[in-house]
Amino acid sequence: MHAWPASxxxxxxxxxxxxxxxxxxTGGLVTLDPGPVAxxxxxxxxxxxxxxxxxxxxxxxxxxxxxxxxxxxxxxxxVQNVTDVDDPLLERADRDGVDWTALAEKETALFREDMTAxxxxxxxxxxxxxxxxxxxxxxVERLRDAGAAxxxxxxxxxxxxxxxxxxxxxxxxxxxxxxxxxxxxGDPDRPGKKNPLDPMLWMxxxxxxxxxxGGSLGRGRPGWHIECVAIALDHLGMGFDVQGGGSDLAFPxxxxxxxxxxxxxxxxxxxKAYVHAGMVGLDGEKMSxxxxxxxxxxxxxxxxxxxxxxxxxxxxxxxxxxxxxxxxVLQDALARLDRWRAAVSRPDGxxxxxxxxxxxxxxxxxxxxxxxxxxxxxxxALQQETGGTDTGAPGVVSRAVDALLGVAL
Ligand code: 5CA
Ligand code: ZN
Numbered sequence: 001m002h003a004w005p006a007s008x009x010x011x012x013x014x015x016x017x018x019x020x021x022x023x024x025x026t027g028g029l030v031t032l033d034p035g036p037v038a039x040x041x042x043x044x045x046x047x048x049x050x051x052x053x054x055x056x057x058x059x060x061x062x063x064x065x066x067x068x069x070x071x072x073x074x075x076x077x078x079v080q081n082v083t084d085v086d087d088p089l090l091e092r093a094d095r096d097g098v099d100w101t102a103l104a105e106k107e108t109a110l111f112r113e114d115m116t117a118x119x120x121x122x123x124x125x126x127x128x129x130x131x132x133x134x135x136x137x138x139x140v141e142r143l144r145d146a147g148a149a150x151x152x153x154x155x156x157x158x159x160x161x162x163x164x165x166x167x168x169x170x171x172x173x174x175x176x177x178x179x180x181x182x183x184x185x186g187d188p189d190r191p192g193k194k195n196p197l198d199p200m201l202w203m204x205x206x207x208x209x210x211x212x213x214g215g216s217l218g219r220g221r222p223g224w225h226i227e228c229v230a231i232a233l234d235h236l237g238m239g240f241d242v243q244g245g246g247s248d249l250a251f252p253x254x255x256x257x258x259x260x261x262x263x264x265x266x267x268x269x270x271x272k273a274y275v276h277a278g279m280v281g282l283d284g285e286k287m288s289x290x291x292x293x294x295x296x297x298x299x300x301x302x303x304x305x306x307x308x309x310x311x312x313x314x315x316x317x318x319x320x321x322x323x324x325x326x327x328x329v330l331q332d333a334l335a336r337l338d339r340w341r342a343a344v345s346r347p348d349g350x351x352x353x354x355x356x357x358x359x360x361x362x363x364x365x366x367x368x369x370x371x372x373x374x375x376x377x378x379x380x381a382l383q384q385e386t387g388g389t390d391t392g393a394p395g396v397v398s399r400a401v402d403a404l405l406g407v408a409l
Contacts, residue, residue, distance in 0.1 A: 001082060001131060003122035004112040007408070009070055010399040012356060016071030017364035021242070022320060023273040024250050025169045029366060030273050032241055038069045039077045039240035041232040041271070042123070043249055046083040047107035048092040051114040052294040053314070053325045054280040054287040058246045060311065060406075061277040061319035063120045064367045065242060067404050071360065079235045080123035081228055082108055084130050085221055087185070088290070090209060100210070104128075114297040117307040119406040125235045129227045133212050136222045136230040139264060140201045141215065148263040152192050154204030156217060158226075160197050163259035169274050170251035180251050185224055199256045201226050225256040232270070233261060243271035247322075248286075250276050278322040287325065295325050308407050309333045315369040315405055336377070337407075343380035344398040344409045350388035352396040355379045359404050369405065376401060 020031045032038075042062045045055060066076045083089070084104040093100035108128075115122070140156055143149040148162035160166045172180070174197075181188045181197050188196035200223040205211030211219040222230075232240065238261060243254055254274055261270040279286045282293045300310055312333035317323045343349065355375055362371035379397060382388070398409045 001108075001126050001128045003080075003124075003126035004116045006122050007116075007119045007406075009067065009121070010403045012071060012400055012403050013396070014353065014356060014360075016068065016073070017360050018072060019065065019068045019364055020366060021065070021273055021275055022366050024254075024276050025269065025274045027171070032273060034069065034074060034241045037075045037077050039236045040065060040242040040244060041079045041228070041236055041240060043228060043245035043253065044080040044082045044126070045107070045111055046086055046088055046289075047104045047111060048089040049107060049289040049294070050296040050298050051111050052280075052287050052289070052296050053282075053310075054246065055111075056114070056118060056297050056310065057280045057314045057317070057319070058244075058277040059115065059120050060118070060314040061275070061367060062242075062244045063406055064319070064363055064369060064404075065244070065275070066121050067406065068360075068363050068367075071404060076124075077236065078121070078123040079125045079127070079231060081132070081231050082126065082128045083224065083227065084108065084128040085210060086129070086224060110298055114301070117301055118297065118311050119307070119408060121406075125231075127231045127235070129222060130212075132227060132231050132234075133222060135234050136226055137202075137215050137217060139226060139230050139233075139260075140217055140222075143201065143260070143263060144217075146263070149201055150194065152190075154218065155200055155220075156202040157193060157198040158201050158223075158256065158260060158263075160195050160199075160256075160259060163263045165262055165268050166259045167255065168269075169255040169258050172251055177251060184248065184252055186252055197252070199223055199225055199252060201260075225253055226260055228253070229257045229260045229264070229270075232257075233264070238265050238267045238270055240271055242273050242275050244275045245277070247276040247278055250274065277319045278317075281322065281324045284324075300330075305330070306334070306337065308409070309337045311405075311407050312337055312373070315373055315407070318370055319367050336373070337409075339380050339384075340376060340401065341409050343383050344394040344401075346383065346394055348387070348389055348391045349383040349393040349397070350379060350386070351390045352379065352393040352400070355397060356400045359400055363404060372405060
């Protein structure tokens with residue numbers, strides 16, 4: 001599947017900093033030490049509706065990870081999936097009387113447009129679940145043949161007990177896991193399972209639903225977690241630097257994915273850091289396609305809102321906090337964008353080297369984008385109050401804001 005066009009990332013003077021980031025698995029900050037090629041997998045959308053601010057906030061966080069790494073002169077090997085076959089997609093297509101493949105294509109196309117408008121750097125590999133099926137089947141067969149998976153009425157389940165490290169991503173107790181499993185695509189109450197938490201790896205073909213040739217597994221379609229594992233292992237291998245997504249993916253998705261990969265390879269861990277973005281809400285509830293309380297990127301764009309202001313709204317919140325989308329946060333970002341644009345349009349200003357260092361330091365410190373924005377605010381205010389004589393400064397600020405924050409002034 002093709003991704004979307006990359007916006008150019010200007011090179012900056014001086015030296016970028018290594019990223020220290022919160023890892024859900026260890027519960028603390030870890031300083032990542034990727035080699036010359038940093039490896040990151042970020043879970044992509046399930047394309048049954050348009051990109052909302054929650055999605056955009058999560059992808060913004062991982063775009064910052066990329067930008068910090070690029071600033072240290074590393075290459076970034078970024079992989080993202082599209083869950084282009086799954087229950088919610090099929091259910092929505094059914095409800096609306098449309099073809100599920102057409103729905104997935106339409107919403108994925110819109111996502112690409114939204115990501116391009118927001119200047120999110122594209123993944124190097126953008127892979128759909130459907131196109132990954134030929135790679136998924138042998139993995140499920142291997143898990144089954146190794147005794148880490150079992151059959152139940154034609155469906156194949158992963159046995160969570162086959163991974164000694166199961167539970168070490170999210171650190172939840174059994175009751176919490178069971179609850180979340182039921183909420184997030186699992187079937188803990190299905191009779192006959194060895195452990196209620198065991199997730200499906202391969203679902204045997206159902207009447208009226210799409211299915212694919214699964215070799216010795218029979219016709220069917222893949223489970224959710226094995227989709228991301230197959231794509232990640234194929235393009236990144238084990239021990240990659242960051243597995244990313246929203247906090248609602250820590251369990252079961254990332255927990256199960258890690259266990260699948262660890263059971264398959266005998267290696268640990270699948271990812272050096274499991275990084276989770278907070279949830280964006282609207283009217284007191286998590287923004288979600290199933291609840292329908294949504295603000296869409298594409299809707300705001302249609303209304304003429306500058307995508308740079310949408311991006312600044314996201315950046316004004318720390319990626320790990322849960323926050324509410326309101327009209328006010330967007331108004332604040334629009335005002336900030338105006339101030340910054342006025343500042344970089346002047347012929348000179350206070351020196352910008354220290355500011356570039358402050359933005360770098362803020363982002364390297366667990367992606368503290370609010371602190372980075374405040375540093376730019378201070379430079380713009382100083383220029384407004386006392387002026388400055390450095391004729392190169394406005395250009396340096398503009399390039400730094402573009403390269404490190406993805407905002408084109
Ligand atoms: N296709 C799967 C991942 S493999 C999926 O979760 N798709 S999704 O469309 O539901 O979500 C895409 C990404 O947006 C996920 O990382 C999810 O955690 C994140 N996300 C969803 N809702 C919100 C929200 N309200 N706030 C922040 N992030 C969110
Ligand atoms: Zn995923």
